[in-house]
Every structure is written in structure tokens, then in C-alpha cells.
Amino acid sequence: MTAASTTDTASGTKMETHKDRQARIYGAVLLGLAVLVAGVFALDTAGDATFRLSRPRDPWVVPDLVVPAAPFNFFVAAVLALLGLRQFMRGGFKWSTVSIATGFAIAVAAFLVWATAGKSFSLTGMLSATVVAAVPIALGGLAGVLSERVAVVNIAIEGMLLAGAFTGALMGSLLGGWGGLLCAVLVGGMFGFILAALVVTYRMDQIIAGVVITLFVIGVTSYVSSQVFSEYRFLNNAPVFRAWKIPLLGDIPMIGPVLFNQNLFVYGALILVCAATYYLFHTRYGLRARSVGEHPRAADTLGINVYRTRYINVTLAGMVAGFGGAWFTLGSVGRFDENMTGGLGYIGLAAMIFGRWHPVGALMAALIFGFADSLQQKLAIVRTPIPSEFLAMAPYFATIIVVAGFVGRSRPPAADGKPYVKE
């Protein structure tokens, strides 16, 4: 109950609220983008940018999208400037978040147009790669959602992904793809269980427990990889799950190749996100899990077993992360390399926060990060003036911007990170 909601008061006096400040910062960012787009992307460009929307062999061929680079980018700069100026006027405050999101989206479009001016670029190819790149991030984020919803901070996701990748490669080489996948999920679950034991039963600091698990996995897998896999190559030669086109749906132009001509991991991630949403928000056990994350004492007084709920959910989170980890090996190259997850587990955590601790939100956020990743890969091929090492920073850069700038006041589960001590 706050005082303001019911009063019409103090409106006459001039006050700067947090929202005003935020609106002005957004305005400044948008104007800065406008200057960047006009000064660099629009002036320093010539010719048309050609975006390919389908492949020649597709049943329905969609004509290429041809954009005159300079005019388009000037137009974008104008829109950005307009949005930015609007932020400085009183009426602009309401739509701050929408404005800044739109602003960034069209600025990225301008960047793409600039980078492809005079060349041709496969848009569907990039979107398809976006979805693929989003898979481990989305699954990492989903693992985060599952454990933080019961108030266990899961820094160990990175380690669980890596363990899944390693197990997938090793057991996949020995037992075949499905066997490897199953083992990856089980090993992920095992680390989830270990995390739960450390933080729930032994009340170890959740951050430290997570870091310890991650370091342990990095150490063991790097050791085995450099000492054993290098000698016995057959142990690191797993089959790969190929793309499987869903009949009919896969033939839809644009959407088909992006969403319905992918491998098991993409479909699995989508199904898991839906299943987790149903579980958390529409079932009795989901309601109980969320209550444990928000107010464990209340849950306890109602006879809900707080500790068991945390064990189960954190173990499930580990299994999801193990599945996500297998993507690195069984879903892509079929072999394990040292530290091949490259921090995507942490980006998954960022996706969870950006997605407001909701499975669908985490998936959407993962798609943004995946987009940044595939963008840098594709642009490295089209040869832009920007060095590829610089482009490789894109996903991490996007993470910082998103977490620092846009998360704002999204609210974690109230008991997040706090151990529960029974009375």
C-alpha cells in the first residue's frame, strides 16, 4: 500500500523521478544512435544491400529484398532522432521502453544494410543461425529459471553445460547419439543434485558453490580432453544429430527453414520452454515451487517441503543444462574441445534476468543474444571493415548493454539466494 496511488497530490511541484531520468538517458542514447547511423552507416555507403530470403532449391522462392543503402539509413537516422527527441518531451515518457527497443532494432537493421551494401547476404541463413545459437543460451537460461524460482542462485550453469558437452561427446562416442544424450542429461542432473546438496543441506554460499562446481568441471574436462582424448581419438568422435525437416511446416517460406528445419536440440529447447511454462504457472507443483522461491516460511507452514522442492527443481535445472550442453557436441561438431562453452552459461543467466525469470522471456532474450552471435559470424564472412575479433565481442557486448541498461527493475524471486533455515 503506497501513499501515491490514491493521491492527486504534489503534481504541481517539480520533481525529478527515476523514470524521468531514465527517459532522458534513453533519449540521449537514441540521439547518439541517430548520429552514429547518419554519420557512419548512411554517409559511408553506396549501392544496394541485397538480402536473400530463400534458397534457390526451396519449393516457393521468395524474391530477394533489395534495399538502397544510403537512403534507407538516412531514413533510419531520422526516425531515431525523432524517437530520441520525443523522449525529452513529457509525452514521451510512457513509451520509453518501446522506443528504445525499436530504436536499437532499427539501428541494427541500419548496421546490417551498411555492412551488406553492394553485396548480398542471406537473411534466412542468419536467422536460422540465430535460432541455433540461441539454443544453449535458452537452455542455460531455462536452467536458471528453474533453480532461481525455488530461490537457488545457479552460477553453476556454465559448469553444467560443459559437463553435458563433455559427457555427450564421450558417451556419444561409446554408445551412440541417444545414449550420449541420455548420459549428458543425467550428468547435468547429477551436478544439479550436488549443487542442491551443497546449498540446501550444507547451506554453503550459493555463489561459491556454483563457482566451485564450474571450476571443477572445467578442470576435469580439460584434463581428460588434453591427456586422454588426444591419445584415444575414438573416445571423442560422437555422431551428430542432423537437422530434421518437419513435413509441410518446413516448406513455409522464410519461417520454415528458420524454425522447422532444425535438429533435435532446437525442437527440444522449444518444447522444454513450453513444458516449463506450463509446469511453473499452471500446475500445483509449479505453484508450490514458486511459493518456495518467494516465501519459503509460508510454504513450510502449509506443509510444503521446502528442501525437497529445492532439490527436485535444482536437479531438473541441471538436467536441462546437461541437455543444453550436449548441443555443443552432439548437436554441432561431434567432438569436445577444452572450455568449449565459452561463457554461454553466464549469458544464459543474463537471458534469465532479462527474461524476468520466465521461461518464455529467457527464450526471447536468448534469441537476442543468438542474433548478436550469428550476426558476427555471418558478417565475418561478408567481410566488413570491422575486424572479426571485434565482431566476436558482439554477444558479450549485447549482454552488458541488456543487463545494465534494460533490465531496470525486474524483480527476482523474493527469497532468491537465501538459504532457508527451518525453525
Place this chain on the structure above:
Amino acid sequence: MDVELRGITKRFGPVTANDNVNLTIRAGEVLGLLGENGAGKSTMMNILSGLYSPDEGQILIDGKPVDFEGPGDGIAAGIGMVHQHFMLVPVFTVAENVILGVEPTGRLDYLDLKTARAQVRDINDKYGLEVDPDALIEELPVGIQQRVEIIKVLFRSAEVLILDEPTAVLTPQEVEDFFGIVKSLRDAGKAIVFITHKLHEILEIADRINVLRGGRITGEGDPKSLTEQQLAEMMVGRPVSFDVQKAPFKPGETLLEARDLVVLNDNDDIAVDRASFHIRSGEVVGIAGVQGNGQSELIETLTGLMHAASGSVSFLGKDVTHASARERHRMGMAHVPEDRHKSGMIANFTIYENMVLNTYYEDRFSSGPSIKWPEVLKTAAKYSVDFDVRTPSIYLKAGNLSGGNQQKMVVARELERETKLVIASQPTRGLDVGSIEYIHKRLMEARDEGDGVLIVSSELDEIMSLSDRILVMFEGRIVAEFDTAAGPVDKNAVGLAMAGVHA
């Protein structure tokens, strides 16, 4: 349903919280359970609800002994507890909170919220509770949240309802409504245990009274034949004086003046709305109001912990609107914060360290970068004696002290220097009667020596007995002012103002 506790004893380490307690609870009756904080009321009720298991003794339901092993067992047997601190998930709806743990579900474990809502409405209608099943808990006033707690236990078919300090968070008018609900529950044949330390309430609502002190039942009786004085004596174990001694009211010059003060809380909502008032030397100004109506923000702004969005504060004739907490403090402002654990002391520091948290930088305790510990120790020892902080040693961690002694330590630190204005927020919350008397006495001494005193309390009785002037805050505004020096103030009128009803 009748419940009997027979010879219940519960120990926590060396502390005996309940010592051979016998208690009978009968259907269709309100049993009042009176006792100070720490008398063992909550322990006993937690045993009854199955949260704790007793070391000795038996619980009998309708004459048959039962054995509770977990928190679920009490409610399964029909004993429901409404906790003092609500056990509600703030981001859930009323219906979700009510069904949590006993959810109606359909196929695929699908939560059947439709049935849940209907059931909540049924209970609403039966007992006249009027709660919207789809409202979010965090958006409901505490009075309604309390009803949700009651619906929760009724939903679980409780026959015995334990209400732990249920009126602590309510306005006087909400208390009236609440008593109406309690009576309708009793008339429907439920057994009610009403736990409180407020004497007049227990006399009004209880059909039978048990008094608990030091873990034992020390008195039993019929509210019709007992007086507040007798109950207080049973509760404390000695005669208690309700009167506060104070010198005649002789206000001096204005010390602090707030003009059109507006404060925004962390969510940018208006917490304090154009508050204007003054405090003079030699007077006690009490701010009455239900918790969460802007008192905390007002105090933090006056003491320099929060920024005013607009308006001004002047202290001793100087504009201090933008002065830091330390500047105000050096000018003679003392602050006893509302939550001693959060902002009054550092539990992991020793008593002597806590005693100089506000003055350690002064020349008498510091030379250059180093602290003169011998000086600190000497001073802290003196403060502890002066303010009756009962501790075996000042080397002890502050967290090990009892609440009353912690508060005396904080008060000692704030008052043991040249002060002009004392701002005390909830100065006696959660303290035993002895400590309350002592702290009141000290605050009155400050007033009689010519200090201005500002007291915020959610206990209306405390405000009424201490203040020379009473300001009432509602939704961030000061909605009423009462002058007790001019004549007796109508408590009802203050209560109405607290609820936002203009006289």
C-alpha cells in the same frame, strides 16, 4: 472441537520456553492468551500447530491424544494458525495463496483456479469477509491480508483458529471489524485462541483468559471480573505503573521546522505528501498512524538518510534540507531508528563498538587515523551503567543482548551527549514492559531538560501517553493534529484520523 494441552514443556538449549503448561480450548469460545514478548505464547502455539514438537507433555483432541510431527499435521487435525507475520506470498493472488498446499487440480495436474475462486467466495459469504479472490496480496491493505490468512485456515476446514497478535498491524477501526469477524467465527462454533499483550483487547473479546509469564501459566480468569491492572500484574509479575511521569508542559523556541516536505520512496511513489510541522524545545510530538503511511520516510528525511523531493527542513534556524546525517547529528539531533537490527546497531560488533558508532570520529575517540580504544572502552562502560544495559561484559557482541538491552544501548548512544532534538521511531517495539518503562522515562527526561522529542509509534496508547501534541499521518499527509496539553484527547478521534476519516 475441544483441544487440551497437558503438561507441555519445550526447551531450546538452556532456555525453557514452555514449562509444564496446561490449557483447554473449547469450541464456540474465545480463549484469550496474554503474555509479554518472550513469555512463551508463540512457542506454545507453534507446538499446537505442529511446527515444533514438545519435549514433554501431550496434546489431546476431543479427549484423544495426538502426535504432531510436522507443520502439516496441526492443520490436518483441524488446528489453523494465523501468524503474526503473515505467511502470504506477496506476488500471488488471494486464491493462489488460499489453495497453496491443498490445490484443486484437473487433468495433467492443471491448477483449477476456477474452483478455488468459487470456494473462496463461499467462505467469504459464510463469514462476511469480502475479499476479492483475484487480488494480488501485495496490493491489499494489511487488514484484508489478515482476512486472507483466516480464509486460508478455514479453507483447510480448521475448527480451531489460533490468532497470534492479530491486531498489531491494524488501525483501531480495522480492529473493530476484525472483532466482528472473530465473533462470527465463534458463533459458528469455531474455537478461537486470541494471543495478545494488549490488555483492553483481551478484556473486550475473550470469553476466558489465561496469562503466561516465563513459560508458565500464571493466571486464569473471567474477563468480566478482571481489571487491566490485575492482568498487568499477572503478566509482569509486579505492580505496573501505566502513568508516565512528566513535568508541566513548557514549550520553548522552535527547534525543527518542516515546510511542504515531499518525499518519494524507492518506487518513485509519493511517500510523504507536503508535510508541514514544527517541534519546539521541551515538548513531545507524537506521530500516530498505521505503519506504512509515510512515517518511516518522513523520519529518514528529517535525519538526513533520504532526500526530500521538494520542501525544506530547518533545524536550529538553519536550512538543513541538504545537510548530511552527520551534520545534523553534530548539530544535536539524536536518532533512534525504527528497526534496531537494520539500522540501529551492528549485531556483529561488540557493545563498546556500537556505543561509539556515531562519535568515533570525534577528537575524544580518535587521533588521526587511529581510534583511542581505552577511551572508547571507558565511555562505553559508563554508558552501559547509566542506561542500565544489562550485560556481563561490554566485549560481548551486541547481537547477543536481549531486545530490551539492545534498545537501551542504542538509546544510550544517541542520548549520552549534547542533544537538542531526539527523534525516536518505534522506540519500544517488541520490548518487555520493564524496558518500555525505562525508555519512556529517559525520553521524558530529555523533554524535561528542554530537548524537543519526536516519537513515531504504531501503538496508539504509547503516543497518547507520551505526547504533548499528536500528529496523525495517513497516506503520506499529516491529516490531523491534537493538542493533549489543552485537554484530554478523544482516542476515537485519533483512530478515525489514522484510518483517513476526517472528523
